[in-house]
Amino acid sequence: MTPAAAPHLPVLLDACVEALAPGPDRWMVDATFGAGGHARALLAAGSPVLAIDRDPSAEARAAAIMDPNLRFVAGDFRELETLLAQADVPAPHGVLMDLGVSSMQLDEGERGFAFRHDGPLDMRMSGRGPSAADLVAELDEPRLAAILHRYGEERHSRRLARAIVAAREERPIRTTGELAEVIRAAYPGGPRRDHPARRTFQALRIVVNDELAALEEGLEAAARALAPGGRLAVIAYHSLEDRIVKHHFRGARRLEPCTKRPRTASDAEIAANPRARAAKLRVAEKRSEAANDPREERP
Secondary structure, eight states, rough: GGGSSSOOOOHHHHHOOOOOOOOOOOOEESSTTSSSSHHHHHHHHHHOOEEEEEEEHHHHHHHHHHHHTEEEEESSGHHHHHHHOOOOOOOOEEEEEEEOOHHHHHHGGGGGOOSOOOOOOOOOSOSSOOOOOHHHHSSHHHHHHHHHHHHOOOHHHHHHHHHHHHHHHHOOOBBBHOOOOOHHHOOOSOOOSSOOOOTHHHHHHHHTTTTTHHHHHHHHHHHHHHHTEEEEEEEEOOOHHHHHHHHHHHOOOSESOOOOOOOOOOOOHHOOOGGGGEEEEEEEEOGGGGGGOGGGSSO
């Protein structure tokens, strides 16, 4: 099956394949399998691929590819070394992380990720732990405002937190549509490019899934797990993620950045796939001298 057969368009596909240089006997890890578009391209280039995803529905999508060179393991990429051992995969020559929520998850209203699709206010990628509805119901106003400001970079965080608390006193906020309407009604007027609820939803999703801590741990795990000369490619979609990746690549003793500036999508790709507009791809290579460092041994 070709990469074009994937149900959703993978972002920066050609740039990722070029950066990772897949080929026979070069294990690749798609650490955020999603709909499998990137994994299909790596398989088509001849590499065996380990697919990882914490979304419970991902395993069935991986099985549908029906390629003997594809292995799937459910889990979080912050546990990459454990998952590699579980799947009996050697040190990989490439690891890809396509961060954030997938367009497929956004299209599934019942998952509660999207403000444009009404559904339960959930946002849990793994289906476990507290949901976004739990946070909205339980956090006090100062903590809620702090989350919106830090993780959503929302300028009106205090105003919106106050509106959420006032609204939940009238009735519980249980759906994405209810929360989006509270934010829309409370947001200051004036022209804006994005939906006023976008940053609030981003902030809640990041906290629900512990995304930034997982990213930091996942970058460390990938740097340890890669074969010498192997590459780590990371696609970020907002400044919080990209800042973590940039600083990690610059300061990691195991990695050498391959990109001074992030790769971004062409106008043609953005026209075909609007999600690519915000995407930034950074690539780093594992230093060969790390092979002789005893601290590189897997636990």
